[in-house]
Amino acid sequence: MSETIALLPGDGVGPEVMRAAAGVLARVRPDVTCEEALVGGAALERGLPALPDATRALCERSAAILFGSVGLPQYEGKPLERRPELALFLLRRDFELFANIRPVRVFPGLEDASSLRPELVTGLDLIVVRELTGGIYYGKPKEQRTVEGVDEAVDTMIYRAPEVERIARIGFELARGRRKRLTSVDKQNILETSRLWRRVVDDVARDYPEVALEHLLVDNAAMQLVRRPGDFDVIVTENMFGDILSDEAAILTGSIGTLPSASLGARGRPGRQFGLYEPVAGSAPDIAGKGIANPTAAILSAAMLLRYSLDDEASAARIERAVEGVYRDGGRTAELARGAKVLSTKAFAGEVAARL
Numbered sequence: 001m002s003e004t005i006a007l008l009p010g011d012g013v014g015p016e017v018m019r020a021a022a023g024v025l026a027r028v029r030p031d032v033t034c035e036e037a038l039v040g041g042a043a044l045e046r047g048l049p050a051l052p053d054a055t056r057a058l059c060e061r062s063a064a065i066l067f068g069s070v071g072l073p074q075y076e077g078k079p080l081e082r083r084p085e086l087a088l089f090l091l092r093r094d095f096e097l098f099a100n101i102r103p104v105r106v107f108p109g110l111e112d113a114s115s116l117r118p119e120l121v122t123g124l125d126l127i128v129v130r131e132l133t134g135g136i137y138y139g140k141p142k143e144q145r146t147v148e149g150v151d152e153a154v155d156t157m158i159y160r161a162p163e164v165e166r167i168a169r170i171g172f173e174l175a176r177g178r179r180k181r182l183t184s185v186d187k188q189n190i191l192e193t194s195r196l197w198r199r200v201v202d203d204v205a206r207d208y209p210e211v212a213l214e215h216l217l218v219d220n221a222a223m224q225l226v227r228r229p230g231d232f233d234v235i236v237t238e239n240m241f242g243d244i245l246s247d248e249a250a251i252l253t254g255s256i257g258t259l260p261s262a263s264l265g266a267r268g269r270p271g272r273q274f275g276l277y278e279p280v281a282g283s284a285p286d287i288a289g290k291g292i293a294n295p296t297a298a299i300l301s302a303a304m305l306l307r308y309s310l311d312d313e314a315s316a317a318r319i320e321r322a323v324e325g326v327y328r329d330g331g332r333t334a335e336l337a338r339g340a341k342v343l344s345t346k347a348f349a350g351e352v353a354a355r356l
């Protein structure tokens with residue numbers, strides 16, 4: 001049976017890294033059909049909404065979305081309704097993609113690239129599980145207004161217990177299949193939402209006696225991540241804390257260009273879940289169009305797509321081994337090269353394909 005994947009390249013380096021990822025995907029699964037559609041700034045620039053109806057319809061009839069990136073400098077400062085990022089905001093909300101899974105691994109050979117000492121990051125392997133459809137990103141009211149002649153703005157942080165419970169379960173399930181350590185991050189000394197968060201996580205913990213649960217305040221978590229990153233296994237946290245901590249965790253690897261992510265929801269069943277797969281790094285407009293962006297995150301996102309949406313663990317693992325092989329053999333894109341021979345986006349993808 002032929003599967004359809006929605007390919008949404010978007011802005012900046014998105015199209016380049018998507019081309020690389022789609023090529024690798026086609027190599028391992030020539031039976032999969034990739035259909036491309038406009039999203040983000042690429043759509044806005046053509047006079048369309050950030051998430052055009054045709055794009056949404058394609059996503060609806062696809063098994064999964066492979067997403068590049070959104071964001072262009074000319075939209076900075078514009079309200080969310082007129083920004084490329086709105087597309088992601090809507091896709092996450094409307095497809096209920098509440099679980100964002102961001103695996104952080106340091107590839108053998110890249111230990112020296114980290115801004116931390118190599119001995120702190122050697123073998124680093126953790127997962128950030130970020131709640132993606134709640135919290136301060138989506139709470140209402142969310143607006144700018146003028147009250148008694150003074151401009152003000154409000155964002156609302158709100159969580160309902162079932163939202164916390166379902167993401168906590170994802171964290172525990174992942175931890176159970178790994179080193180059995182779960183760190184839940186909150187700010188319960190200040191935030192009511194965090195007090196609810198912690199209570200619900202503790203409740204869920206009763207179903208997972210084999211998993212060691214630790215609670216960290218978000219400021220402390222940010223510090224511990226650079227102090228003792230190797231101690232973390234799975235981190236589960238709310239939307240905004242997860243946004244911030246996942247960038248911090250990502251750069252421990254030396255390049256944010258290596259980090260894939262999966263955003264999963266309630267649709268489908270294990271192995272056949274509907275999901276959106278995207279690099280953690282943004283659109284990087286400064287290097288867009290130069291053919292030098294690191295396609296690793298996009299290629300590994302395609303691997304996650306195979307694992308979670310097409311029930312194809314074998315192909316996912318093949319791709320991951322191939323990427324690892326490129327790094328082990330010294331293959332480097334520009335941001336990681338440090339004097340070594342530089343591989344273009346296309347050449348890096350070619351090296352991956354050659355190892356499949």
Ligand code: IPM
Pocket residue numbers: 070071085088243280
């Ligand atoms: C991410 C990004 C997005 C977010 C932006 C582009 C809206 O930073 O996926 O981490 O804040 O969620």
Ligand code: MG
Pocket residue numbers: 243244247
């Ligand atoms: Mg982010």
